[in-house]
Amino acid sequence: MFDAPEAWPIRRELENHDWQLTHIFLTHHHADHIDGVAELVAAYHPEVIGAARDAHRLPPLDTAVEPGESYDMWGREVQVLDAAGHTTGHVAYYVPKAGAVFSGDSLMALGCGRLFEGTPAQMWDTLTRLAALPDDTIVCSGHEYTAANARFALTIEPDNAALAERAAQTERARAIGTPTVPSSLALEKATNPFLRAGTPELKAALELSGTADAEVFAHIRAAKDKF
Structure with a gap:
């Protein structure tokens, strides 16, 4: 996933296709790009990747990148x-x-x-x-x-x-x-x-x-x- 604004449509697609969610890449901190992250992490345990310089206002990152x-x-x-x-x-x-x-x-x-x-x-x-x-x-x-x-x-x-x-x-x-x-x-x-x-x-x-x-x-x- 690249950004996760809300969880339910993403979960629906994952379930419809029997897909696993392994990574979430975040582009920036606005709510309409990150609000679904917590629920998706709880359900699928993906790795979350985002900008180190924005880590203080992103969901918890597993990998911070520059x-x-x-x-x-x-x-x-x-x-x-x-x-x-x-x-x-x-x-x-x-x-x-x-x-x-x-x-x-x-x-x-x-x-x-x-x-x-x-x-x-x-x-x-x-x-x-x-x-x-x-x-x-x-x-x-x-x-x-x-x-x-x-x-x-x-x-x-x-x-x-x-x-x-x-x-x-x-x-x-x-x-x-x-x-x-x-x-x-x-x-x-x-x-x-x-x-x-x-x-x-x-x-x-x-x-x-x-x-x-x-x-x-x-x-x-x-x-x-x-x-």
């Missing part, structure tokens, strides 16, 4: 990435053999997390770090906010054809209850305005050509906060 370290999950390397911005202690987990990054509330489908504790510069550094992963990486983020994020993204880059197509596909998917998470990093790089803050096309759309990438990101994040 950005830059790797965790060996039964022969699968799990790389710990600094993902500060949404919170100062936020981490993400990249699993190369799975071709997936578990980004919590840092990089989201068509969005990024609100800056509750970190700075725009920290979040831009995080997004730049995540954008450097292979384009075919599957982005497993923490929330199904894609439809609302798409409506905002179109106000930032209305002439982005890939974004318009994704927004329409998202609306169709959500209308029939189909999830839009996970997504691919390539798709995020083509359509997510927060990840595209450094591109000439988006800067031109905002009349911010020549502005530093982190400043453009801060402008977009501030606009989303008021949207």
Whole structure:
């Protein structure tokens, strides 16, 4: 498990598939990512892994990790990435053999997390770090906010054809209850305005050509906060 917001849906899936829960990786301390941990630990006794720098406000950790370290999950390397911005202690987990990054509330489908504790510069550094992963990486983020994020993204880059197509596909998917998470990093790089803050096309759309990438990101994040 990567984050455990509440136990009952997780327990239902484990029981439906006759699965065992062996590890819980935590991205950050917010309640909607950790509230299910205690019950799951009591029921299944998994190992709990989280950021050492946030251990004081996470559930009890069996293994505390630092950005830059790797965790060996039964022969699968799990790389710990600094993902500060949404919170100062936020981490993400990249699993190369799975071709997936578990980004919590840092990089989201068509969005990024609100800056509750970190700075725009920290979040831009995080997004730049995540954008450097292979384009075919599957982005497993923490929330199904894609439809609302798409409506905002179109106000930032209305002439982005890939974004318009994704927004329409998202609306169709959500209308029939189909999830839009996970997504691919390539798709995020083509359509997510927060990840595209450094591109000439988006800067031109905002009349911010020549502005530093982190400043453009801060402008977009501030606009989303008021949207």
